[in-house]
Amino acid sequence: MATTNAPNAPKNAFRSEKNLNHVKNRFFTVFVWGISAIIVLFILALLFLILEKGLPSLSWGFIMGLPSEMEEGGGIGPALFNSFYMLVISLLISIPLGMAAGIYLAEFAPNNKLIGFVRVCVEGLASVPSIIFGLFGIALFVEMLGIGLTIIGGAVSLAFLNLPVMTRVTEEAIRAVPKELKQASFALGATHLQTIRRALIPTAISGIVTGICLVAGRAFGESAVIILTAGVSTSGEMWDFNLFSPGATLAVHLWYVQSEAIVPDAVSISDKAAAVLVFVILMFNIVFRIPLWIKDRKNR
Structure with a gap:
């Protein structure tokens, strides 16, 4: 047994x-x-x-209306317009520069101590509190250039804030592309630039779009940088494209109404402004993702 x-x-x-x-x-x-x-x-x-x-309780009168300093019933029109206006300007600066820097670090930069130090600096800047970029914006636009609290100052400061994030996201997305795809492109006679344009970027577009969603949502909801570089007031006009006008955004208006304003319906205004802010940021992510979902379904 x-x-x-x-x-x-x-x-x-x-x-x-x-x-x-x-x-x-x-x-x-x-x-x-x-x-x-x-x-x-x-x-x-x-x-x-x-x-x-x-x-x-939202209405078009509130969304498109002018803010009120003393009486009830004020809207968020100029602040909402400034939010989109500065967002577009900042993305036009941060996306091309961030993608170019990320592609350079992933494809062209030599593997030495200097580039390693640059990567450390970029990662450090990506985690720096936004108020530091606001102080930098004050030193550059208010004190050095003397243009005061303006839309252009706030937009460029937002671009500086999002540039390190966009750079790191692009670099990691490009590095995540399989090396076999790159080698196959070279084997077919494509140049390095053609490989980047037609093979690497289309393959890494999902990660790059994710980075764009992150920087767009961060820029739209940012308040500290805007308070220090664009101010807490607007010009009072709904469609003010003047880059040197004061540029309080929706996030700044929400903070101001909740903490400083003396209007009787401050709580109602802040609730509706917060709902609009969250809803717009959610729409950013959905709108950016829809083309990727359609592309993925076609590739299956």
Whole structure:
């Protein structure tokens, strides 16, 4: 009997260890899914809390109306326009420069200590608090150039804020492209520039668009940089394209109404402004993602 049971002992030990690993794997999977579900539910509850207070009472008169200093019923028109205006200007600066810098670091930069130091600096700037860029904007536009608190100062400062993030996202997206794709492009006789334009960027476009969504949402919801470089007031006109006008955005207007304004309906204005702010940022992500979803479905 001892000789017949001896060969089964290792099998039983292996089977019990396999069952234990299976239980651990199932437990860890359930744990990860549970934490993820809690985080998603928390985010959804936060979004519902913000939107539920503001969206039902929104009106075009509020969205397109002029803000009021003393009386009830003021709108957010100029502040909302300034938000989009400065967002567009900042993206026109940060996206081309950030993508160019990221492509250079991923494809052309030599692997030496200087480039390593540059990468460390870019990563450090990406994590610097936004108020530091606001102070830089004051020193550059208000004190050195003497143009005061303006839309152009706020937009360029936002571009400086988002440039390191766009650079790092682009570099990582380009580096994530399989090397075989790049080698195949070279084997077909494509130049390095053609490989970047027709192979690397189209393949890495999903990561690049994610970076654009991040910088766009950050720029639209930023307040510290705008307060220090563009001010807390608007020109009072709905469609003011003058780059040297004061440029309070929706996020700044929300902060001002909640903390400094003396209008009787300040709480109602802040609830509706917060709902508009969150809704627009959500729309950014959806609009940027729709072309990628369509492209993925066509490639399947």
